[in-house]
Amino acid sequence: MSNKKIGLFALTALVLSSMIGSGIFSLPQNMAEVAGVKALLIGWAITGVGIVFLGLSFFFLSRLRPDLNGGVYIYAKEGFGGLVGFFSAWGYWLCSGIGSVSYLVVAFEGIGTFVDTPEQIIFGTGSTFYAILGASLVVWLVHWLIARGVREAAFVNILATLVKVFPLILFIILAALYFSPTQFFSDFEGKTVMNQNQSMDLLTQVKNTMLITLWVFVGVEGASILSGHAKRQRDIGTATVLGICITLVLYVAITVLSFGVLPRETISMMSNPSMAPILESMIGKVGKMMITFCLIVSVLGSYISWTMYCTEVPYRGVESGAFPRMLSKLNKNNTPINSLWFTNIVIQLCLILVLFTSQSYTKLISLASSMILVPYILIGAYLFKLARQCKAKWYIQLTGLMATLYGLWIVYAAGMDYLFLSVVLYVPGVMVYLYSQYQQKGKIDLCKKEWGLLIILIGIFLMACWALSQGLLSI
Template sequence: MSKGKIGLLSLTALVLSSMIGSGIFSLPQNMAEVAGAEALLIGWAITGVGIIFLGLSFFFISRLKPQLDGGIYTYAREGFGDLVGFLSAWGYWLCATIGIVGYLVVAFEGIGTFTDSADYVLFGQGNTIASFIGASIIVWLVHWLIAGGVKEAASVNLVATFVKVFPLVLFIGLAIWYFSPEQFAQDWQGNGLNNNVSDQVKNTMLITLWVFTGVEGAAVLSAHAKKRSDVGVATVLGIVIALVLYVAITVLSLGVLPRETIASMSNPSMAGLLAHMMGGAGKWIITLCLIVSVLASYISWTMYSAEVPYRGAKNGAFPRILDKLNVNGTPINSLWFTGLVVQFCLVLVLLTGKSYNALLLISTSMILVPYFLIGAYLFKLSLQENAAWYIKLTGFMAALYGLWIVYAAGLDYLLLSVLLYVPGIGLFLYSRYQFKGKRFELNNGEKVLLVIIAILFVWAVYNSFNNVDWG
């Protein structure tokens, strides 16, 4: 295999494939459950503006600092120091790793629609022994594929991305044909939800954030790009394509069936909607494409999960053993590390019976801080470089969107993320001690940040303890 570089088309496909995983196939039900048509449009408007500014942040940083590789980790470290850089890397790595476990779970839940019945359950919700065996096989097949070269893995992902986009275009075309303006306006304010429009908008935020995670894919793999200038372009192209697909699917769905009907559908809800429009074949088409989609996303997210610890290890944020490339230019020890953690999480899923939704909840909470730091770094960098006003505006708006997401997510998500950040800090201190010759060398700002995190951790533990139902 070669150490070939990734071109613009494959980079864009990686960004698009990362964002379009399983979430889009359940999006009509997810949104209809929490928002009426008015709140849905407002939610997408906020998300659309915010996510475009976030994507443009990657674009402008790649222009202002083309020498920086690694995206999420490197940008945060460059802007705010080693500890903050590590926290961004750890949060992102956990989001990616837990997220890809979720992809495997939902893939085998999808396969179960073809094999399971009321009397015979083989794959269930992706948490049975058969699902565990199948998912484990995929983990190590993908490990072998990526170990053979990042470019080769990206080429496989490119083909799969075309496959996954086909049913989405089919769905949108049929939904336009069946769309009824009267049906769309029937429950304009979501009166049956018993909350106001602003609360409905807040409730859409984590859903819309989840379906856009992966926007940073090209930046994370920037070291493997043929041209550094392609990184920003691929990011913006991927966002625009995904945004058009997401808005079209959710808005058009409310013009096909009543919101209450869509909200009560089982997921993937696109299957039920397509079955309504074209008969039983619709469910088969969506389910098959869901399986292809999440497995393609698994490939791209595994590549990101392996890249981030490797970049961190080069600066002492992760253990030194992860700083190794194989002959194909793949960060092989980091890839092994990610694979083993995914395998361990699959064991936990098998033992605890956790479903995809529980994994999605944990994964999404971990991406809040890394996304905020991207906008904050561009804003800081634009001031330092005295960049054009529109670059400063982009950084400010992206950071503001990051803060809005943290607010919309609520206290429980923030405290959950703190619980998951603390084990990573232990890893950082060990790696730092190893890298700095048995010294930590923390500056005063980092010491203050550790104290704040410790206080939040105690609060998070207390909050979790009080929320336990002791029955």
């Protein structure tokens, strides 16, 4: 975007800001609703190992292929061909766009806690007319900011990251002081966790934590997406690993310590952001106000990061014919301005859709999470393939394998409903890819394997559409 390059500190802040959005403020309630302490610890152990391997995959890929810029798209394309690369880019772009909309919705829901009254609901759950109007203003303010150049937007993001991290550290310190081992172990097995009036077994509880933990870590790839703007390519992997380690410590500490402050049943019934009432139980109403304010700053900072990623992916995809040429246009600040317009117009349309459908934050992140599964699997798979081809050291090959297995585990844990939904959203994008191929090459350039994959996906797409029409898919 800009000629000015981003350093390690700013890249790390972007990774942190991408991952630390709205999810962390709702983690205690989200986890308490579906799992007991034992399942929670197992779920975080699996996620911790998996996400570290995923982060290391970006680290090693930035070393093995420093010539590649663009992150998830270019790695998938190099490893598995143009069509698979496009699916990775399309899925990631949709995830970024839908995730951005969810940030705006929850931000104005947070503002509503300060201005709404029982007699007059202005912002409500973030889907009222005034909330959507405010969110739209934010969309175009951020549009103006990013159009001025990525370094300027990254600086604003650093400030937002500092604001959001402070209350998280304060929460952890206070929760540690109020922590009760007796309370923590009172429902260790999670026997009171129910699903349709039936107690859930341990495996089901662990599986139910997976999409929650995946969503809060979405953004781990942020530094690689903006790799073309880094001062040093080696900073990409370092920023990714640093961001993961810091975020993992914060996530685990906040969720685990919360279970030692209040009963799991109490936390599971809280409204979100659930960190607010938990902190209120420790230091009074000022705690709730502090967390709510920081939630607003946090999600707006994350929105800046996600808009930059969402703009960069189509721009990088133009170079190899995955997206139409018009998206490659740069403005005087070297910002891909048409890609930025394309992204923000789609976000604006999604906001209008939210206004008329009253979709909640939870529904939006479910959609976003379903779209990120394939890109993450392909990152690990490409590292494993590349490491074997290059005869890299055993631990690099192991990293790729473990990251791939983690991605496949997430697909299994998410269930068939999410897999079908992903296909429903992936397949329409094929028309964009075929048009781009014809525009730039004068023909549709697919090999036999790609035609085979496309036929299979269209078959699944038709099945999924039928299941949706029959009400057989539950999201």
